[in-house]
Amino acid sequence: MCGIVGIALTPGATGASLEDVRRMAATIIHRGPDDDGFYSSDEVIMGMRRLSIIDLGGGHQPIANEDDSLWLVCNGEIYNHRELRTELQHAGHVFRTHSDVEVILHLYEEHGDAFLQKLSGMYAFALWDVRRRRLLVVRDRLGQKPLYYHIGGGMLSFASEVKSLLAATSVRAQVDVQALQEYLSLGYAVAPRTMFKGVAKLPPATMLVWEPSGWRLDTYWQAPEATKSGISEADWCAEIRAGLERAVREQMVSDVPVGAFLSGGIDSSAIVALMARHSGQPVNTYSIGYGGSGTAEYYNELSYASAVARRHGTRHREILVAPEVSSLLPMLLWHVEEPISDSAVMTTYLVAELAAQSVRVILSGVGGDELFAGYRRYLGDTYNRRYERIPAWLRTHVISPLAEALPSARSSRVMDLARYAKQFVRSSELPWPEQYRRYMEVCSRQRLAALLLAPVAGSDGFDRIAAEQTAADPLLRLLRIDLQTQLPEDLLLLTDKVTMAASLECRAPFLDHQLVELAAQIPAEIKMPAGRLKHLLKQSLSGLVSDEVLYRRKRGFGAPIGAWLKTELAPLRGRLLSRQVIEGRGLLDWPAVAQLLQLHDESREDFTDLLLVLMNVELWCRLFIDGRDPADVGGELADSLAA
Secondary structure, three states: OEEEEEEEEOOOOOOOOHHHHHHHHHOOHHHOEOEEEEEEOOOEEEEEEEOOOOOOOOOOOOEEOOOOOEEEEEEEEEOOHHHHHHHHHHOOOOOOOOOOOHHHHHHHHHHHHHHHHHOOEEEEEEEEEOOOOEEEEEEOOOOOOOOEEEEEOOEEEEEOOHHHHHHHOOOOOOEOHHHHHHHHHHOOOOOOOOOEOOOEEOOOOEEEEEEOOEEEEEEOOOOOOOOOOOOOHHHHHHHHHHHHHHHHHHHOOOOOOEEEEOOOOHHHHHHHHHHHHHOOOOOEEEEEEEOOOHHHHHHOOHHHHHHHHHHHOOEEEEEEEOHHHHHHHHHHHHHHOOOOOOOHHHHHHHHHHHHOOOOOEEEOOOOHHHHHOOOHHHHHHHHHHHHOOOOHHHHHHHHHHHHHOOOOOOOOHHHHHHHHHHHHHHHOOOOHHHHHHHHHOOOOHHHHHHHEOOOOOOOOHHHHHHHOOOOOOHHHHHHHHHHHOHHHHHHHHHHHHHHHHOOOEEEOHHHOHHHHHHHHOOOHHHHOHHHOOOHHHHHHOEOOEOHHHHOOOOOOOOOOHHHHHHOOOHHHHHHHOOHHHHHHHOOEOHHHHHHHHHHHHOOOOOOHHHHHHHHHHHHHHHHHHOOOOHHHHHHHHHHHHHO
C-alpha cells in the first residue's frame, strides 16, 4: 500500500525532472511512511511512497521484470497474487521479490492488455513498457484506490492525490465551476471531474494508455447488465456466503497485524464473524460512538458493536466523538481534497486513528448496502407501484400538500421518516432516472440555480451515467449507477483518503469483483422481495450473525452532524457561511444561502448534507485557493467555537 506519482513526456517535450517527482512523492508521505523509490528515463519518471504490508523487506518499488524492460509503481493489494504467481512460474516467469504486485508485470508479459482480467484486488498503478515506449495508468474495477491526472504541454502527470500535482507541475488550484455544480447538487463530483480545474480523476475500471502516437482511455470492466433467472433463493444464499467468506479469507493475508471496523450493523458484523472463523487469535475490532446533544444518542451503536465483539471474542476498542472534532475538518479536507458532503469523513478518520495504534490493515463492511439493497432509496419502484393505485386527484390535492407540510430533520426516527416521505411524494410522478436522482441529490436543480452565481449546466455526470442504463431489472439499474457515482466518488474516496491519513490500509471484502458480479445478477424479487431491504443477505448470514443484528433498524456510519449544526456547531456554521464570507468568495448568492439556513433551522427542510458541502467548499477554498495551512485554518475554527 502506498501512493504513486509520475510524469510522462511526449518525444521532444521538456520541463520535468526527477527532483519534480521527488517533490510530488514528498507531499504524500502519509500514504507511505516506510519507504520510497524512483525510476527515471528520458520519457517517464515514476515514484512511490510505501506503507509496507506484504514482503516487508523485499517489496521495494519501482519493481522491474526479469530483463528490466517493464517497470511498475503500484498503490494497492493483489488478493489473488499467490495463485497468479504459481501460474506464471509454471509458464516460465522468474520473480525477483515476494511482493504481491510483481505479478502485474508478468501478467502483462504473458497476456498483453488482457492481463487486467486476471487481477483481483484494489489498485492504482503505472506500468512503463520500455521497448514499446508505452505507459499504462490503471485504476481498479470499483475505484477503491484514487488516481488523478493532468495532461498539457506534451506531458502527462499522475498521482494518488491532487496535492502531488500541485507540488511540481504547471497545475494551479482553480475552481472548476461545473464540478462545483456537481458537489452542491450531489455531494460529490463524478469522474473525470474534480474541484480542481484541469485535474481529472481516472474513472474506475479504466486504463489510460499513453504512447508516442497519442493517448486514450479504455474501460476494461463493467458490472453485468442482466440478472439470472431459475436459481432458488437457497442457492443464491449459498453462493453469497461462500463468495464473502472467500473474499474475507483472501483479504486477511498480510505480514502485519489486521483488524476490522465494527459498527454493529449487518455488514461489519459479518466481516468480523468470518475473520474470527479464519483467525488463529482474537480479531482486533474498533467502534465509534457520539457525545454532545441528546440527539447524538439516536446515532449511537456502541451497544450493538460490543455485543458482536463479545459473541466473537474480539479485542475490542471504542472511541467517543464530540462536536469539538470540527477543528479537524480543515486537516481532513486537506487529505480528502474534494469538498464532499459526507459526515463519515470525521468518524472514519477518528476510528482509523484509533485502529492505527495497533494494526496496519483494517477490513470494512463498505459496499454491502449497495450490493444487497440496504438503503431506503431502493424502495422507490416498490412504493411507486403501490402509490399509483391511489386516485390521481387524491395524490395531487390531498397527499402532496400534506407531505409538503411535514417537518424534515434527522434527529429521531419519526423526523427521519417524515423526511423520506416528503422526498418520495415530491418525486413520485417523475421518470425513474430523475426520481432516483431526487433521492440521491443534496440540492434540487431549482435551488442550485438560485445558489450559484454562474450559469448552471442542464445535465451532469450523474445524468450521463443514468442515461446509459438499459438493464430490465429496476434494482440492477440503480446498482450500476451507484457503482459509478456515489460508491467511488463518496464512500470509497473518503475511506481511502482518511485511512491513509492515519497510515492505515483499508480493505473492503464486499467489493471483491466476483462478489459484485454475483450480486448484480440476482433479480430484484429475490434480493429484495416485497420491499424487504437486504433480505437475501440476511438469509445468507443466518446463523453467522445474530438475529438481533440482522433484524434491527439500520443506522448510518455518519455523525449526528445535522443536530450539531443547529446546536454545538452553529458558531462554526455561522463563521464559514456568513454573508461577508459568501459575498467575498463570489461563488454563491447570499440571499439564497440565507434562505436555506432559515429553512433548515426551522426543520421545514433538511439541508444537513448541503450545509456540510457548502462549509467544505469554503474550507477547500481557504486551503487550496488561498493557500492556507490546515493547522492555521483549524486553529481559527477552534477559536470561533471557544468564543
